[in-house]
Amino acid sequence: MSQGKANDAPRLKRSRFRAWIFPAGVAGVYLILYPIAPCRTLNGLGVAGQVLLQASLPLIISFGMMLLLNLFITPSHVSKLLGGGAGVKGIFLSAVAGILSMGPIFAWYPFLATLRKKGASDFHLANFLSHRAVKPVLLPMMIVYFGWRFSLIFTIFCIFCALVTAAIVGMLGGQR
Amino acid sequence: MKIAIPADRPDLDARVxxxxxxAPYLLVIDSDDLSFEILDSSLLASGPLAGLQALSLVLDKGATVILVxxxxxxxxxxxxxxGIEVxxxxxxxxxxxxxxxxRGGFGVAENNGHTSIPKSSINFTVRFSEAWTKTAKxxxxxxxxxxxxxxxxxxxxAFLPEKLLLALFSGNLIQDTFAGALVGSLLTGNPINSYVIGETLIELGVDLFGVAAMMLTWVSVWLIQMPVEISILGLRFALIRNVAAFLVAIPSSIFVVWLYRGGM
Structure with missing residues (x-):
C-alpha cells in the first residue's frame, strides 16, 4: 500500500501541474494583450470579476448540495433516481432540477460531477443541462420583448430541444 | 455506475x-445495462497482497460499489x-x-454484519467532516x-464586440439561422441579454429565424465554457451535447417562427 502511495505522488504532482497549464495560458494571453490594448484588457479583467461575482451564489449553493450528496446519498440512491432505469421520474427530476438551477452553468458542473460519480446516467446529466434553457422566471421579460405567443412557443420548444438533446447524449454518450 | 464482484465464473450467473x-474472476458490471468487464485474477500475486491488487484493479476500472x-x-x-460503497x-x-x-435490497443488515462498519454508528461529526473534506477537494x-x-x-x-458578430447576418434564411445559432453559442451571460440583442437584430433587419436560433443556443450551447464541461464530464459528453444542442436548435428555431407566424 505504501509503495502504491509513493508511486502515486509524482503522478499527482504532474497532474496538479498540468491542471494549471490552461489558466496560465489564458493569463499569458492577458499579459500579451495588455501592452497592445491596455483598456480592453483591463475591461476584460473587470468583466471576469463580474462573472465571478455573479457565480458566487450559485457556487455556494452547488457546494452545499454536493456536501449533502456526499453526506447522505449513496450511489444506490442516485442510481435509482437518476440511473439508466430511473424512468419518467428520473426525467422529471433532472428536468426540474435543471430548470431551477440558477446562475452560470460552470457553477453547477462540480455538482454534476458528484452526481455522475454516484451513478447518474449521461442522459439525466444532459437533461439537467439542457433544461437550463427553460427559464420560467424570465418569461414575463421575454413576453415584454417578443409577445406572449412567441414566448409560449419558444418555451415549449426549449423543453422539446432539451429532451431531444438529452436523448441524443444518452444514445451516443456510450459511457453508461 | 460500476459494481465490482468477485466471481467463480466469467459470466453474470457466477456465484459471488x-x-x-x-476469486478466480473479478466482474466489473455496469448497473444500467448489465454489461460487464471480466478481469482475470490468475495474474494477481498470491497471499495477502492479492486482495489489495484485486481492489486496485477494480477501482482502476471505475467501480464505485463492491459487493462481496x-x-x-x-x-x-x-x-x-x-466514496466507495462496500x-x-x-x-x-x-x-x-x-x-x-x-432495488436498494441490501439494507442495514447486510452492511451491518461483523465485517463492515455500519454507517449509522459513525459519529455524525466525523461523517460531516469527511464529507466536507471530500467536497472541498x-x-x-x-x-x-x-x-x-x-x-x-x-x-x-472585451475583444469580440457584439457588433462584429452582427456582421455575420446576410438576409438569407438558412444562413441567418445558422449565424444566429453560432452567435448564441459564442455569447454568454444572462438570457435577458439575448432578448435585448435579439430585439436590436430585428431592428437592424435580421429575420426572426436568426434571432430565435440565437436565443435557443444562448441557453443550450456553451462554447466558451466547454473546457470546464470537458474536464468534468469528458470530451465525448461535451462534444455530443453541444453539437446535438446546436443541430437541434436550427430546425427548432425555424419551426418556432413558422408556428409563431401561424404556420402555412
Whole structure:
C-alpha cells in the first residue's frame, strides 16, 4: 500500500501541474494583450470579476448540495433516481432540477460531477443541462420583448430541444 | 455506475465469492445495462497482497460499489471515506446481487454484519467532516479550469464586440439561422441579454429565424465554457451535447417562427 502511495505522488504532482497549464495560458494571453490594448484588457479583467461575482451564489449553493450528496446519498440512491432505469421520474427530476438551477452553468458542473460519480446516467446529466434553457422566471421579460405567443412557443420548444438533446447524449454518450 | 464482484465464473450467473483476492474472476458490471468487464485474477500475486491488487484493479476500472462475501473492516473504512460503497455478506449470483443492490435490497443488515462498519454508528461529526473534506477537494480540483474559463469569458467579451458578430447576418434564411445559432453559442451571460440583442437584430433587419436560433443556443450551447464541461464530464459528453444542442436548435428555431407566424 505504501509503495502504491509513493508511486502515486509524482503522478499527482504532474497532474496538479498540468491542471494549471490552461489558466496560465489564458493569463499569458492577458499579459500579451495588455501592452497592445491596455483598456480592453483591463475591461476584460473587470468583466471576469463580474462573472465571478455573479457565480458566487450559485457556487455556494452547488457546494452545499454536493456536501449533502456526499453526506447522505449513496450511489444506490442516485442510481435509482437518476440511473439508466430511473424512468419518467428520473426525467422529471433532472428536468426540474435543471430548470431551477440558477446562475452560470460552470457553477453547477462540480455538482454534476458528484452526481455522475454516484451513478447518474449521461442522459439525466444532459437533461439537467439542457433544461437550463427553460427559464420560467424570465418569461414575463421575454413576453415584454417578443409577445406572449412567441414566448409560449419558444418555451415549449426549449423543453422539446432539451429532451431531444438529452436523448441524443444518452444514445451516443456510450459511457453508461 | 460500476459494481465490482468477485466471481467463480466469467459470466453474470457466477456465484459471488467470499474474498476479492481469492476469486478466480473479478466482474466489473455496469448497473444500467448489465454489461460487464471480466478481469482475470490468475495474474494477481498470491497471499495477502492479492486482495489489495484485486481492489486496485477494480477501482482502476471505475467501480464505485463492491459487493462481496467478506472484506476486512480495516479496508472498508478507507474505501468508504473515499466514496466507495462496500456491501458484505453478499451471496447468490452476480446478476441477482446487482439487481438487488439496484432495488436498494441490501439494507442495514447486510452492511451491518461483523465485517463492515455500519454507517449509522459513525459519529455524525466525523461523517460531516469527511464529507466536507471530500467536497472541498472536489471543488478545489476544479479551481484551475474554472479560473481559466472566467478569465476567457472576460477576454472574449472585451475583444469580440457584439457588433462584429452582427456582421455575420446576410438576409438569407438558412444562413441567418445558422449565424444566429453560432452567435448564441459564442455569447454568454444572462438570457435577458439575448432578448435585448435579439430585439436590436430585428431592428437592424435580421429575420426572426436568426434571432430565435440565437436565443435557443444562448441557453443550450456553451462554447466558451466547454473546457470546464470537458474536464468534468469528458470530451465525448461535451462534444455530443453541444453539437446535438446546436443541430437541434436550427430546425427548432425555424419551426418556432413558422408556428409563431401561424404556420402555412
Amino acid at each position: 465469492q467470499n474474498k476479492l483476492g481469492a 462475501g467478506y472484506m476486512s473492516p480495516n479496508i472498508i473504512g478507507p474505501l468508504q471515506k473515499n 456491501v458484505t455478506s453478499v451471496s447468490g449470483s452476480a446478476k441477482e446481487a446487482v439487481l438487488r443492490y439496484k 472536489q471543488y478545489l480540483s476544479l479551481v484551475p479550469v474554472l479560473t481559466a474559463v472566467i478569465l476567457l469569458v472576460g477576454l472574449f467579451k
